[in-house]
Amino acid sequence: MAKICIVIPAYNEEHAIADTIADYGAHFPDAVMVVVDNNSKDRTYEIVEEEFRGTRHLLLREGEQGKGRAVKKALSRIVADVFIMIDADHTYPATDARRLCDELIRERCDMVVGDRVSDGAYDKQNTRSFHGFGNRVLTQLISFLSNKRYRDVLSGMRIMSAPFVTLLDVQSHGFQLETELNVIAAYAKADVREIPIDYRARKEDSESKLDTFRDGARILMFAIINAITFYPFVIFGLAGALCLLISLIWGIFIISTFFKFGEVPYIATTVAAATFGMVGLQSLYSGLVLGIIGGDRRRSTIADFLQRKREWNAHLDRLEADG
Numbered sequence: 001m002a003k004i005c006i007v008i009p010a011y012n013e014e015h016a017i018a019d020t021i022a023d024y025g026a027h028f029p030d031a032v033m034v035v036v037d038n039n040s041k042d043r044t045y046e047i048v049e050e051e052f053r054g055t056r057h058l059l060l061r062e063g064e065q066g067k068g069r070a071v072k073k074a075l076s077r078i079v080a081d082v083f084i085m086i087d088a089d090h091t092y093p094a095t096d097a098r099r100l101c102d103e104l105i106r107e108r109c110d111m112v113v114g115d116r117v118s119d120g121a122y123d124k125q126n127t128r129s130f131h132g133f134g135n136r137v138l139t140q141l142i143s144f145l146s147n148k149r150y151r152d153v154l155s156g157m158r159i160m161s162a163p164f165v166t167l168l169d170v171q172s173h174g175f176q177l178e179t180e181l182n183v184i185a186a187y188a189k190a191d192v193r194e195i196p197i198d199y200r201a202r203k204e205d206s207e208s209k210l211d212t213f214r215d216g217a218r219i220l221m222f223a224i225i226n227a228i229t230f231y232p233f234v235i236f237g238l239a240g241a242l243c244l245l246i247s248l249i250w251g252i253f254i255i256s257t258f259f260k261f262g263e264v265p266y267i268a269t270t271v272a273a274a275t276f277g278m279v280g281l282q283s284l285y286s287g288l289v290l291g292i293i294g295g296d297r298r299r300s301t302i303a304d305f306l307q308r309k310r311e312w313n314a315h316l317d318r319l320e321a322d323g
Contacts, residue, residue, distance in 0.1 A: 005032050013088040014040070028094070032056055032080070035059050071177060082105065083160045084157075111193075114157030115155060115196045188302055243279045244280035254266065
């Protein structure tokens with residue numbers, strides 16, 4: 001039987017954490033749960049401590065605020081074959097997590113994401129309209145930047161294989177975490193499945209920690225920075241092409257004016273056209289150089305990833321053969 005680790009970052013979830021633990025404990029009786037308390041001001045830590053007393057489960061503290069930091073701490077403490085990441089607010093049913101986990105093991109994919117959007121489960125429970133709108137916008141943008149079609153990039157239910165987890169050097173501090181997982185998956189050409197799930201309403205007295213505009217802006221900026229890091233030629237190429245297009249339009253205007261009147265009356269426009277042309281060429285050159293360097297690194301990353309996947313598959317085959 002594959003060893004499963006359930007990672008639950010928690011911040012001020014005293015009203016839901018016990019139900020989350022009970023639900024996942026019932027559907028994953030052999031799994032190890034790791035709850036990371038992230039500076040909760042309520043009784044979250046005490047409730048988990050009582051729930052975990054005398055069990056093999058692990059309760060950790062993370063002093064630096066942020067979901068990304070909490071998850072990184074949990075992933076650094078446990079070795080497992082499959083990792084399940086879920087929120088502590090009991091909005092993600094364990095029945096769906098069990099179904100997605102079985103899918104990952106059966107199909108040997110790298111990450112299975114609980115898709116709250118396709119069947120309308122998220123829209124039914126979401127009480128803040130800008131949350132849904134922001135999710136759709138970010139999903140489209142990150143799909144474009146990653147060159148991979150996603151449906152729900154902000155889903156908090158992630159089932160991940162051990163080889164995929166070894167790819168992660170979590171850099172995000174907060175809610176950018178889910179975005180980072182999607183970008184890394186696209187970069188490594190990982191096999192990602194998005195499967196529709198149910199999504200529960202939050203319990204009464206339980207509030208979302210996600211700020212629509214502040215965290216949305218952070219997620220957007222993080223996605224762009226990661227896109228520049230992983231796909232420099234695409235980003236610098238687009239910027240360079242735009243600059244060259246502006247330079248060409250202004251240049252044609254300047255040249256046509258010169259031939260018509262015999263002089264260049266728009267000195268500032270001429271300087272701007274030349275500047276945009278130089279910036280565009282420099283951007284294309286930088287993107288090309290960084291793309292060549294990044295391409296070598298990407299090929300090495302994917303080769304190592306595939307080797308770990310082969311070892312993981314062989315390990316799971318042995319477990320299945322042993323019953």
